[in-house]
Amino acid sequence: MSINLLGFDLEGLAAYCQGLGEKRFRAVQLYRWIHQRGEADFARMSDLAKSLRVRLDGVALVQGLPPLSEHRSADGTVKWLFDVGAGDAVETVFIPEADRGTLCISSQAGCAVGCRFCSTGHQGFSRNLGTAEIVAQLWAAEHRLRAALSLPEGRRAIDNVVMMGMGEPLQNYAALLPALRTMLDDHGYGLSRRRVTVSTSGVVPMIDRLRQDCPVALAVSLHAPDDALRDALVPLNRKYPLDELLAACERYLSAAPRDFITFEYCMLDGVNDAPEQARALLRLVRDRLPCKFNLIPFNPFPASGLRRSPPERVQAFARVLQDGGLVTTVRKTRGDDIDAACGQLAGEVQDRTQVAARRARAAGLAGRVIPIAGPGPAVAGRP
Ligand code: SAH
Ligand code: SF4
Secondary structure, eight states: OOEEGGGOOHHHHHHHHHHTTOOHHHHHHHHHHHHTTOOOOGGGOTTSOHHHHHHHTTTEEOOOOOEEEEEEOTTSOEEEEEEEETTEEEEEEEEEOSSOEEEEOOOEEEOSSOOTTOHHHHHOEEEEOOHHHHHHHHHHHHHHHHHHTTOOTTOOSOOEEEEOSSSOGGGSHHHHHHHHHHHHOTTTTOOOGGGEEEEESOOHHHHHHHHHHOOOEEEEEOOOSSHHHHHHHOGGGGTSOHHHHHHHHHHHHHSSSOOOEEEEEEEBTTTTOOHHHHHHHHHHHTTTOOEEEEEEEOOOOGGGOOOBOOHHHHHHHHHHHHHTTOEEEEOOOOOGGGTOSTTOOOOSTTOGGGHHHHHHHHHTOOTTEEOOOSSSOOOOOOO
């Protein structure tokens, strides 16, 4: 079976090429063709030594994920559904903003953590994605968007990556790490370490591993100011309670270069959104570590039995945190019309029989669904 080169970070590719009898600089050339130019065909990598092209043929390939659909929202948000085989699909979302383009990437098909308010969690866990499947989301999105937006040579479409799609990235660490390295590598996507964010529900030992291995930004999904409530919302809290989690965050920041932790907090009506709970949060974190809060209005889904906090309650909660000296933002909901918002990255792992039906539908769909036809990009310009 051929090996998919999207699964290697630069060191991995260099070792692989060395195994074929090729020097490191050839691996750098190959890596740049793949990630910076989006080229998958070895024959078209014009300055790559013929000897290497010949050696790669038949043993290696550059293989993206088959897209099942591509939806474009009125606000410019684009959501792709990628087929990862055996009836599983994962979602990737592009969010254009005035000053940057953000890609939200999935790390697993489903998720084993099972948070109460998360539709991915409600589906259960199917499997970990491989490094190639994680990187393929960025590879496809970057190069499709570059063409679709007619960006000039050297301009990139995506300059911010958040591991906030389906899955718990720190429960798929072995595949995640080389993917992060490719995102940061100057020969790969060259993203700033501040603009690659791993979001976690709190897998403490893996926060420590990440601290040693890779200088990316960390977002921690907090959702509650005390263990009793967090146990109920994020079951992983029973294994790694708040005090241990915050200690891991402190250790994370102690390893330079790191600036602050972003705490995500999903606002659930009558559950975790009272001003007293905001005050408890302040007491919990303020004197302990540099941090920011990102309040996410809950995106409801039928099986959750939960409601979104009213905007005035979210604002009042934000004010308590801000008055206490913490930078606090309220996340805008984007792509609502295509269900691309947080926690609606439902993917499809629960209905394994549906992929064929979806393919058929995608072939003849009207409305906002843009069928994937051939290699050309199907998205239109930025708003
Ligand atoms: N597993 C990781 C990353 C994926 S979830 C984590 O939990 O951090 C990305 C973010 O979306 C998390 O902060 C998560 O709590 C939030 N989220 C999940 N479901 C949501 C929903 N229905 N509404 C709003 N935010 C949600
Ligand atoms: Fe998994 Fe994150 Fe959803 Fe929790 S919020 S179930 S950890 S994807």
